[in-house]
Amino acid sequence: MGVTVLQQFPMGENKTGPQTIEFLTKRVVALGAVQCGQFLVDCETYMSVPALGTPRTVHVLHNSEQPASVFSLLETGTKTIPLVADGLFDLLMLKMTPIYTSKKQTKVESKGPRFELTDFVIKLGSVTMSQNFKGILVEVEYRPCVVPANCWELLREFLQGFLGTCVQNIPPQYLQNRMNDIYQPMDTIHQYLDHFTMYRKASGMIQYQ
Amino acid sequence: MDQLYRAMSSIKILRCSVGEVFSTLANGLCADHGEEGKETKFLLEIQELLSSATQHLSNMAVSLMSQNSLKRSHTNSSTAKRKKTQTSSHNVPPQTVDNVINSIDRLFPDLNLSFSRPFHTNVVLQVSLGQVLQAAVAFRGLMIEWVVVKGYGESLDLWTESRHKVFRKLTENAHAAMLHFYSPTLPDLAVRSFMTWIRSYNSLFNDPCKRCNYHLHSGLPPTWRDLRTLQPYHEECKP
Amino acid sequence: MSTMDVKEWGQLSSQQPPTAMDSLSVALKGNIIPNQEYLLQGSVLDSAVEILLHRLRGLCDNVDSGPETFHDHEMCFSIRGSSPQPLLLRVRRALDTQDAPWQLRYIGQPELGAPDAKSRPTIVRSSIDIGTSSTVVDFLTELGCRLDFEYIVRGYMFCKGRMKITVSKIYKMGQGKPPESLEPVSQSYLVELSVLAPSGQDAIADDMRAFADQLRPLVILEKVDYKRLPLSAMP
Numbered sequence: 001m002g003v004t005v006l007q008q009f010p011m012g013e014n015k016t017g018p019q020t021i022e023f024l025t026k027r028v029v030a031l032g033a034v035q036c037g038q039f040l041v042d043c044e045t046y047m048s049v050p051a052l053g054t055p056r057t058v059h060v061l062h063n064s065e066q067p068a069s070v071f072s073l074l075e076t077g078t079k080t081i082p083l084v085a086d087g088l089f090d091l092l093m094l095k096m097t098p099i100y101t102s103k104k105q106t107k108v109e110s111k112g113p114r115f116e117l118t119d120f121v122i123k124l125g126s127v128t129m130s131q132n133f134k135g136i137l138v139e140v141e142y143r144p145c146v147v148p149a150n151c152w153e154l155l156r157e158f159l160q161g162f163l164g165t166c167v168q169n170i171p172p173q174y175l176q177n178r179m180n181d182i183y184q185p186m187d188t189i190h191q192y193l194d195h196f197t198m199y200r201k202a203s204g205m206i207q208y209q
Numbered sequence: 210m211d212q213l214y215r216a217m218s219s220i221k222i223l224r225c226s227v228g229e230v231f232s233t234l235a236n237g238l239c240a241d242h243g244e245e246g247k248e249t250k251f252l253l254e255i256q257e258l259l260s261s262a263t264q265h266l267s268n269m270a271v272s273l274m275s276q277n278s279l280k281r282s283h284t285n286s287s288t289a290k291r292k293k294t295q296t297s298s299h300n301v302p303p304q305t306v307d308n309v310i311n312s313i314d315r316l317f318p319d320l321n322l323s324f325s326r327p328f329h330t331n332v333v334l335q336v337s338l339g340q341v342l343q344a345a346v347a348f349r350g351l352m353i354e355w356v357v358v359k360g361y362g363e364s365l366d367l368w369t370e371s372r373h374k375v376f377r378k379l380t381e382n383a384h385a386a387m388l389h390f391y392s393p394t395l396p397d398l399a400v401r402s403f404m405t406w407i408r409s410y411n412s413l414f415n416d417p418c419k420r421c422n423y424h425l426h427s428g429l430p431p432t433w434r435d436l437r438t439l440q441p442y443h444e445e446c447k448p
Numbered sequence: 449m450s451t452m453d454v455k456e457w458g459q460l461s462s463q464q465p466p467t468a469m470d471s472l473s474v475a476l477k478g479n480i481i482p483n484q485e486y487l488l489q490g491s492v493l494d495s496a497v498e499i500l501l502h503r504l505r506g507l508c509d510n511v512d513s514g515p516e517t518f519h520d521h522e523m524c525f526s527i528r529g530s531s532p533q534p535l536l537l538r539v540r541r542a543l544d545t546q547d548a549p550w551q552l553r554y555i556g557q558p559e560l561g562a563p564d565a566k567s568r569p570t571i572v573r574s575s576i577d578i579g580t581s582s583t584v585v586d587f588l589t590e591l592g593c594r595l596d597f598e599y600i601v602r603g604y605m606f607c608k609g610r611m612k613i614t615v616s617k618i619y620k621m622g623q624g625k626p627p628e629s630l631e632p633v634s635q636s637y638l639v640e641l642s643v644l645a646p647s648g649q650d651a652i653a654d655d656m657r658a659f660a661d662q663l664r665p666l667v668i669l670e671k672v673d674y675k676r677l678p679l680s681a682m683p
Contacts, residue, residue, distance in 0.1 A: 032428070038464050048592065051528075053592070070468065084581040085584075088576050143373055145341075158425060
C-alpha cells in the first residue's frame with residue numbers, strides 16, 4: 001500500500017452530497033482517471049461494560065481495499081493499541097457482546113466511486129452515520145511510494161490540483177510524526193478514525209473554515 | 210589507406226565469425242557432438258562463437274567510433290596484439306567483477322548492492338536505493354545486459370515488470386542509460402557511471418522537474434535524469 | 449441499512465461492495481465458516497512415543513521431509529464481564545519461524561449438556577481461529593483480559609485429510625533459560641486428534657473414531673471430561 005491522505009471537501013452553498021460527488025467526478029475524469037468500482041470503509045464502536053472497571057473503547061473498521069482483514073483500535077484513554085486480524089475477528093466481537101456493547105447509532109461509513117489515474121488511486125467518499133449524510137471525504141493514494149516524507153509535496157500538488165485551496169500546505173496531523181516511517185494499511189485506518197470521530201462530534205454537517 | 214585496410218580486415222574477421230555462427234546453427238546437432246551431453250556441447254559451441262563474434266563487433270565499433278576524437282594509443286597497435294591483450298568486458302575473471310561491485314557499494318552508502326550467480330559465472334546484481342526503488346541488473350562479465358526497476362516492497366526478479374507505471378518508465382530509461390554508458394575498453398568505469406546515474410533517482414518523488422518546476426506531468430514525477438548533469442526532468446521536459 | 453444507502457447514493461456507479469458484516473452473515477447462514485472443533489485426546493509415555501510416531505508416519509498423508517515440527521508459545525487469557533462465566537481466549541505464536549502471524553483462538557465450553565452428548569464419539573466445542581498481528585497480547589491485556597497461564601509446546605504434526613494429529617510435549621516457561629534446558633511438565637506426550645469444521649457435520653466424528661481405533665493400543669484417544677479431572681492435576 002502506498003502513502004495515502006484523506007481530505008475533507010467542503011460543499012458549496014447550494015449543492016447536495018450527490019451533486020458535489022458528481023462535480024468532483026467530472027474533475028477527476030477530466031484529468032484522465034478511469035473509474036474502477038466502488039469502495040467502502042466502515043467503523044463500528046464498542047464500549048466496555050461498567051463491570052470491567054475503567055472505560056475502554058474498541059473501534060472495529062473494515063476497508064474494502066483489504067477485504068480479508070479487520071482492523072481494530074483499542075482506546076484506553078492513555079493509549080491506543082492497533083490490531084490487524086483476519087475476517088473471523090468480527091465473529092469474536094459478536095461473542096464479546098456481554099462485555100463490549102456496540103452503540104449501533106454511531107456506526108459510520110464512507111463510500112463511493114473509486115478511480116485510478118496512472119499510479120494514483122482516488123476515492124470520493126460520502127460519509128454517512130445511521131443514514132444521515134455528514135460530508136464528503138476524499139482519499140488519495142500514491143501507490144509507488146511508501147515513505148510519506150518522500151512524496152508529501154508530490155501528493156499536495158496533486159490534491160491542490162483538483163480539490164483547490166481546501167488542501168493545507170502541511171501534512172495531516174496523523175502523518176506529521178510518522179513522515180519517515182514505512183506506510184502501512186493501518187495508517188489509513190487511523191486517519192479514517194480521526195475523521196469519523198470529527199464527524200461524530202459535529203452535530204450537523206462539517207462546515208469547513 | 211592503412212586505416213581502410215584495417216577496417217576491411219576487421220569486417221572480414223567479423224563476417225567470418227558471424228558466418229560460422231549461422232552455419233553451425235543451420236547444421237544443428239551432428240555426429241561430431243557425440244552421444245552424451247550433445248545438446249550442452251552444441252550450446253557451448255554456439256555460445257563461444259557468439260561471444261567471439263560480439264567481441265570482434267565491439268572492438269570494431271570502438272575503433273570506428275573513436276576515429277574522430279583524440280588519437281588513442283590502442284588504434285595504432287597491431288591487430289594481433291589487440292586480440293590477445295585487450296580488456297574484454299565479457300571474459301573478465303569473477304574476482305574482478307566482485308571487486309568492482311564492492312567498490313561501488315562502499316562509494317555510495319544509500320545504494321545497497323548484493324549479488325548472486327544463478328547463471329554460473331555471470332552476476333545478477335540486486336540494487337536497493339533507500340526506500341525508493343530496487344533494481345535487478347544482469348551482467349555478462351562486466352557488461353550490463355539487462356535491467357529491471359521496481360518499487361520498494363515488490364518482488365524482485367529479472368522477468369516480471371513493476372506494477373507501477375513510474376518504475377516501468379524507469380526500466381526503459383535504465384536501458385537507454387545502459388547503452389549510453391557502454392564501453393568495452395573501460396568496463397568498470399561504465400558500471401560506475403551507470404550506478405551513479407541510478408543513484409540520482411533517490412530523489413525520484415522529492416525533487417520537481419528542473420525545467421517546469423512541477424512534481425507531476427501526466428501523473429508521473431520526473432522520470433528522466435540527465436546523463437551528464439543528473440538533473441531531474443519529466444519525459445516531456447527533457448532538454 | 450446498506451440497501452437503503454445504495455438507492456440514495458448509487459446513481460453514479462455500479463455495485464456497492466458488500467459490508468464485511470453482510471459477508472459474514474451470508475457465510476454463517478451458508479454454513480461455510482469452520483467454527484466447531486471435534487476433538488479426541490490421549491497421552492503416551494516418553495518411552496513409547498517413537499513407536500507412535502512411526503505408526504502415524506505410516507497412516508497419515510505423506511510428507512517427503514518427515515513429519516512437520518512446531519515450537520510454540522501459548523498464553524491463556526480470560527475476561528470477565530457482568531456474567532459469572534468468563535470468556536476464554538488463547539494466543540499462540542511460533543518460536544521457530546519469524547514473521548508468522550499470531551493465532552488468537554476462542555474456545556467455547558464443550559457441548560456436554562446436549563441431549564445426545566454422551567453418545568457422541570468426540571468432544572464438540574465452538575472454536576474460532578483468527579490470524580492476527582503481533583500486537584494481540586497488548587490488545588487483549590488492555591481490553592481487560594487476564595493472563596491465566598502460559599507454556600511452551602514442542603512437537604510433531606500430522607495430517608490425514610481434514611484430520612490433524614499433534615504429538616507434543618509441554619514445558620514450563622523458561623525465565624530466560626535457553627530452549628534446550630526447559631523443564632517439561634510431565635514425562636509424556638499429549639496426543640490430540642482434531643478437525644475444524646462448520647457446525648452440523650457430525651459424520652466427521654465417526655471418521656475420527658475409526659482413525660483413533662487404528663492407533664490402539666499405542667495410544668488411547670478419547671473424550672476427556674474436564675469437570676471430572678482430579679483437582680491435584682490442575683496447575
